[in-house]
Amino acid sequence: MKAYSIIVLAKQVPDTRNVGKDAMKADGTVNRAALPAIFNPEDLNALEQALRIKDRYPGTTVKILTMGPVRAAEVIREGLYRGADGGILLTDRAFAGSDTLATSYALSQAIKKMGKTDLIIAGRQAIDGDTAQVGPQVAEKLNMLQITYVEEVAELKNDTIILKRRLDRGVETVKCKLPLVMTVNGTAPECRVRNAKLLMQYKRARTITELQRENEDYTHLYNERSDLNIAEWTVNDIETDSSQLGLTGSPTKVKTIVNVVLQAKDSKVISDSDADIENMMIELIDSHVIG
Amino acid sequence: MNNVFVYCEIEDGQVAEVSLELLTKGRTLANELACSLEAIAVGHNLEGVAAQVIPYGVDTLYLADDKRLYPYQTLPHTSVVVKLFREKEPQIALLGATSIGRDLGPRVSSALNSGLTADCTSLEIGTHFDRRANKNYESLLYQIRPAFGGNIIATIINPDHRPQMATVREGVMKKSILDPKYKGKVVQLNVADYVDDSDFVVEIIERHIEKSRLNIKGAPIIVAGGYGVGSKENFNLLFELAEVLGGEVGASRAAIDAGYVDSARQIGQTGITVRPKLYIACGISGQIQHRAGMEQSAQIIAINTDPEAPINSIADYVITGSITDIIPKMIKYYKKNTK
Ligand SMILES: Cc1cc2nc3c(=O)[nH]c(=O)nc-3n(C[C@H](O)[C@H](O)[C@H](O)COP(=O)(O)OP(=O)(O)OC[C@H]3O[C@@H](n4cnc5c(N)ncnc54)[C@H](O)[C@@H]3O)c2cc1C
Numbered sequence: 001m002k003a004y005s006i007i008v009l010a011k012q013v014p015d016t017r018n019v020g021k022d023a024m025k026a027d028g029t030v031n032r033a034a035l036p037a038i039f040n041p042e043d044l045n046a047l048e049q050a051l052r053i054k055d056r057y058p059g060t061t062v063k064i065l066t067m068g069p070v071r072a073a074e075v076i077r078e079g080l081y082r083g084a085d086g087g088i089l090l091t092d093r094a095f096a097g098s099d100t101l102a103t104s105y106a107l108s109q110a111i112k113k114m115g116k117t118d119l120i121i122a123g124r125q126a127i128d129g130d131t132a133q134v135g136p137q138v139a140e141k142l143n144m145l146q147i148t149y150v151e152e153v154a155e156l157k158n159d160t161i162i163l164k165r166r167l168d169r170g171v172e173t174v175k176c177k178l179p180l181v182m183t184v185n186g187t188a189p190e191c192r193v194r195n196a197k198l199l200m201q202y203k204r205a206r207t208i209t210e211l212q213r214e215n216e217d218y219t220h221l222y223n224e225r226s227d228l229n230i231a232e233w234t235v236n237d238i239e240t241d242s243s244q245l246g247l248t249g250s251p252t253k254v255k256t257i258v259n260v261v262l263q264a265k266d267s268k269v270i271s272d273s274d275a276d277i278e279n280m281m282i283e284l285i286d287s288h289v290i291g
Numbered sequence: 292m293n294n295v296f297v298y299c300e301i302e303d304g305q306v307a308e309v310s311l312e313l314l315t316k317g318r319t320l321a322n323e324l325a326c327s328l329e330a331i332a333v334g335h336n337l338e339g340v341a342a343q344v345i346p347y348g349v350d351t352l353y354l355a356d357d358k359r360l361y362p363y364q365t366l367p368h369t370s371v372v373v374k375l376f377r378e379k380e381p382q383i384a385l386l387g388a389t390s391i392g393r394d395l396g397p398r399v400s401s402a403l404n405s406g407l408t409a410d411c412t413s414l415e416i417g418t419h420f421d422r423r424a425n426k427n428y429e430s431l432l433y434q435i436r437p438a439f440g441g442n443i444i445a446t447i448i449n450p451d452h453r454p455q456m457a458t459v460r461e462g463v464m465k466k467s468i469l470d471p472k473y474k475g476k477v478v479q480l481n482v483a484d485y486v487d488d489s490d491f492v493v494e495i496i497e498r499h500i501e502k503s504r505l506n507i508k509g510a511p512i513i514v515a516g517g518y519g520v521g522s523k524e525n526f527n528l529l530f531e532l533a534e535v536l537g538g539e540v541g542a543s544r545a546a547i548d549a550g551y552v553d554s555a556r557q558i559g560q561t562g563i564t565v566r567p568k569l570y571i572a573c574g575i576s577g578q579i580q581h582r583a584g585m586e587q588s589a590q591i592i593a594i595n596t597d598p599e600a601p602i603n604s605i606a607d608y609v610i611t612g613s614i615t616d617i618i619p620k621m622i623k624y625y626k627k628n629t630k
Contacts, residue, residue: 104401129438130561131409133397136365140401145492146365148394162496167390170500172362176493251406251452255419255433258444264604267593272612278624280592280608289569289590290512290536291629 002158003059004178006050007111009122009134010043010064010079012072016127037071039078042123044191046184049153050121051083051192056156061085065110067095067103073207076230080202081194087230088114089207094235097247100129104137105249109238111142118159120181124149132183139181146181147174151188207232294327294351295320296381296454298372299344300391301334301361302500306343309387309461316414316464317385318348323416324430327351329381333371335361341477348469350476357482359491362498363391366490369398374485376403381454383432385414388458400456406449407456408434410560412463412583419448426450432457437560437579444579462508462564462584507556511568512538515558515585518545519574519595520614526551528618529573535622541565541585543575559584573614577602594618 014035047064054060064079064087066072076087090110098106111117120139125132132148139146147163154173155162165172166185204221206214207230211222222228235245243249270276285291295317300307314330321328327350332340337356344352355371372395376384384399386392388410400407413435419428431448432455438445449455507513514533520526526540533540541558542551558565560580570588575581577593577600585591586605593606594617603609610617 099406100397101401101404101406129409131397131407132393133400133407133409136394136397137401140369140398146394146398147493148365149390167500169390170498172495172499173497174493174495251400251404251449252408252434252447253450255446255448257438258446265591265607267603267606267609269609269611272610272617272620274620274624277610277617277620278628280610281621281624282628284569284590285625285628290625 001057003057003061004053004118004156005116006053006060006062006119006121007114007117008043008047008050008062008064008079008084009107009120009138010047010066010075011040011123011126012037012066012068012075013040013126013128014038037074039075040123040126040128042125042127042184042186043075044123045186045188046121046123047079047082047084048189048191049150049182049184050119052189053119053153053156054083063087063114065090065107065114067091067098067106067110070207070209070213070232073210073230073232077202077205078194080205081199082192083195083198086227089230089232090234090238091207091209091232092235094240094242094245097250098245099250099252100131100133101137101251102245102247102249104134104141105244106238106240107134108138108141109240110233111138113233113238118178118180120144120179122181122183124183124185135181135183142181144179144181145176146183147176148183149185150182151185202228204228205230293380293382293453294329295324295383296376296379296385297328297330297349298384298386298392298395299330299332299340300363300387300389301332301337301340304336304339306332306340307387307389307461308466309389309392309459311344311347312461312464312466313385313387313459314344314347314349315466315469316459317383318469320383320414320416320432321348324382326382329353329379331355331372331375333360333368334363335359341475345475346468346471346473347466348473348475352475352477353480354477355480355482355485357486360482360486362495363395364491364493364495365394365398366492367486368395369402370487370490371480371482371485372399373402375480376454384454384456386456386458388460392458396456396458403452403454405452405454405456406447407458408436408447409458411436411457411459412560412564414457414459414464419450421450431455437583460561460564507539507541507558508563508565510539510565512536512571513541513558513565513567513569513585513588514538514571514573515541515543515575516546516551516573516614517543517575517581518549519576520546520551521574523551525615528614532571532618532622535625536569538567538569543578543581546574572602572606573618575602576600577605
């Protein structure tokens, strides 16, 4: 039976689903620090698809690739707790200000360095931007086929894969050959929870910068347990053309950002009393809005 | 050369609504830029496409017609569009933010190394002065979209890369025919020059696309529910009110994420945009991504337990209280006063 080599692209994102009142500063701007950083939800669906293949085909390796600040190593640990074999944190000031294209360029250069890969699996989109661009842009940069919006791997035999996709208004089943980039929809099965044994095993997994910051001396531990070392790559670890990196490599620029000031309408404030509601309904009927 | 291009999506010979909306917008942009509007359709049996799109003011329609090009597949469609864009060098390229546009757009932008902005809610032409380079840019496309968790609107530009690409959701732009007798020319592309046999590596085994869709966009009255509705069962109250008033039920993304209703009902920046006569927002806080899809409604009723909910500031009627109390009363007094 064939074993596969899989890379999961994952991103740490601010939890924009829970933008509460305290996430807004007094001046009306977003207080990013108040938003918890989480594993992008659809990237977890992607990880689950990878782990299912690993369950079925022993010897398959699942590696997580994430680009972001040092704290994004958390995403790799979360992956390890669920069954991933390892991961790489791509982190460097040179990547700052990347739009989706510059991000895809950096990721694809890292993927090239990671060696032969059968499957690259990413979430359809990240909740902080909802652009759904990185998967396809990575695929193009690697000159690979992409299959987007995957809900299920229906069959995988040698190098042939059958995938079920969820489209805006329907479903599609496609058959193609590996290697392949696929993006996974939120409607695909949820990711399994952390495994208690793996959690114990990997809770001390760190990148080099994290170790330095923690300022604790576990040197012996990291010398003995290579599996606790999370690889941290900077721009110098991958081959890049600096004109395609970061802000310089981003064709899109943010020209302006405007805080939205709500233009308050002259609203009628009414109570939930029977009389108020009846009056409102009568007004709406009389003005032919309803009825 | 350097025209405005729209990628037209085709399903069963029918041009998608969103493509017609983009052609309408594209025509306005082309007028402002004093250039032509061009369209590309890739598929099979495209004879009927010209009559559908040229009235929107299309000067040139390119057709890539081949049995293998329908249904949509990533690689061959990318090849056609990339090659054509390399030849024609459009300054602007617009696509629908649909399953197809969101699969094709990034692939094309990556191949051409040009920028792409997703889910724009407004497109305008404007200037830009780059202070660092001391360079002035005339006539850039402002790609305007809400960003980050709410409350900010970002204007994105692509100063140096062409085409300037953007996707837009269905319903965001209004479609309108320019001239039913508009004269545009049709160019048949020789497909073999644009695709390679090696592009056809995907076999579509099964495909099922719904025809009849919920008609939320066309509904005169929309009863929309948010996370505050609290449960699937409580949503039945909204369905009942919509039924009584002759409307449709919409939802916020939080309500959909919570599994209360189907995602086809999502209203907002990443859902559909609606402009009904009456929008009844039930248990919706009114984050900007939601408002982006409904604030042009003629009248808005906000029902919320929180008197400070942001939705209230754009509502015509603000009712502070719980939907479980208020909706039954609305049904009751509607019935009583229309008998
Ligand atoms: C990139 C991006 C794109 C997005 N696109 C969209 C989009 O297209 N559409 C969309 O809707 N959202 C979108 N969102 C999400 C959006 O930011 C909000 O999270 C979402 O709109 C909140 O939904 P809500 O108002 O239902 O939930 P909440 O914000 O949780 O509000 C619930 C409301 O219900 C009220 N309430 C509670 N109980 C009751 C009761 N019994 N009766 C009456 N009221 C009650 C509460 O006071 C509260 O105001 C997007 C976010 C991002 C980051």
